[in-house]
Amino acid sequence: MKLAVAGGTGTVGMHVVEVARERGHEVVVLSRSAGVDLVTGSGLSDALSGVDAVVDVASTQTISAKESTAFFAAVTRNLLTEESAAGVGHHLALSIVGVDAAPHGYYAGKVKQESLVRAGAVPWTILRATQFHEFAAQIRSQTSFGPLTIIPRMVSQPIAAREVAERLVDLAEGPPAGRVADLGGPREERMAEMVRGYARAIGARGLVLEVPIPGAYGRAMRDGTLVITNDSDHGSQTFDQWSAAQAR
Numbered sequence: 001m002k003l004a005v006a007g008g009t010g011t012v013g014m015h016v017v018e019v020a021r022e023r024g025h026e027v028v029v030l031s032r033s034a035g036v037d038l039v040t041g042s043g044l045s046d047a048l049s050g051v052d053a054v055v056d057v058a059s060t061q062t063i064s065a066k067e068s069t070a071f072f073a074a075v076t077r078n079l080l081t082e083e084s085a086a087g088v089g090h091h092l093a094l095s096i097v098g099v100d101a102a103p104h105g106y107y108a109g110k111v112k113q114e115s116l117v118r119a120g121a122v123p124w125t126i127l128r129a130t131q132f133h134e135f136a137a138q139i140r141s142q143t144s145f146g147p148l149t150i151i152p153r154m155v156s157q158p159i160a161a162r163e164v165a166e167r168l169v170d171l172a173e174g175p176p177a178g179r180v181a182d183l184g185g186p187r188e189e190r191m192a193e194m195v196r197g198y199a200r201a202i203g204a205r206g207l208v209l210e211v212p213i214p215g216a217y218g219r220a221m222r223d224g225t226l227v228i229t230n231d232s233d234h235g236s237q238t239f240d241q242w243s244a245a246q247a248r
């Protein structure tokens with residue numbers, strides 16, 4: 001089949017493209033570096049010609065609810081409009097476990113994205129996943145000040161982005177399924193321990209301080225809102241196994 005991957009150059013998007021190609025699918029990447037701007041819609045209609053399913057893993061880096069909502073609303077509306085025009089039969093969106101229960105600025109955009117997909121004319125599937133193992137490296141790079149890294153007290157159940165990509169391609173190969181079972185990693189981890197483990201694995205030195213974040217979002221990070229429930233599906237690669245593989 002022919003798949004379009006919105007955000008196919010990103011952390012999980014690269015894996016979606018790789019997995020889909022390994023399985024023999026034709027893949028079109030929708031990203032600015034591939035000549036498609038999903039916010040303005042430029043280049044989108046041509047890129048969707050003959051596409052059977054779109055996997056949306058585009059993202060923006062912001063903690064502002066206004067910016068996040070504007071980004072995900074524009075991207076989702078443009079995708080759904082052009083998918084309808086091109087006769088695309090399946091729209092898949094990747095969301096985040098606990099997104100509607102934790103008041104974070106970025107999550108406001110994800111909630112908007114989910115609501116537009118549900119109300120849209122294109123048959124859809126929404127998969128919610130927990131933080132990727134790769135999140136430890138992302139957050140470390142954003143909160144390091146010289147040798148000091150400050151990490152929020154957070155319980156997560158991280159999963160390898162590659163395993164999320166495999167699930168997304170499985171879902172793209174099937175019919176639109178609505179909201180499917182959440183996907184998380186094999187076990188719960190503390191984010192500060194993940195960051196320490198990642199630093200050890202890549203040979204980085206320095207002090208990692210764990211601090212509780214005040215307010216409702218800080219509580220949600222600590223109290224298990226962002227981890228999966230018993231009804232969810234589990235990936236198999238642990239954070240330690242993933243870190244060791246990165247170090248190699």
Ligand SMILES: NC(=O)c1ccc[n+]([C@@H]2O[C@H](COP(=O)([O-])OP(=O)(O)OC[C@H]3O[C@@H](n4cnc5c(N)ncnc54)[C@H](OP(=O)(O)O)[C@@H]3O)[C@@H](O)[C@H]2O)c1
Nearest residue numbers: 007009010011012031032033037038039057058059131132
């Ligand atoms: N990171 C996590 O731990 C995590 C966990 C669960 C779910 N998710 C969800 O997974 C999705 C992907 O996250 P990620 O961390 O893999 O994202 P990412 O690494 O930040 O990648 C973002 C992608 O979006 C593309 N993009 C950004 N602005 C664009 C625009 N205006 N037009 C076209 N493409 C644009 C980027 O490509 P260009 O720069 O080339 O345009 C890139 O391919 C998001 O929806 C996120 O909410 C993430």
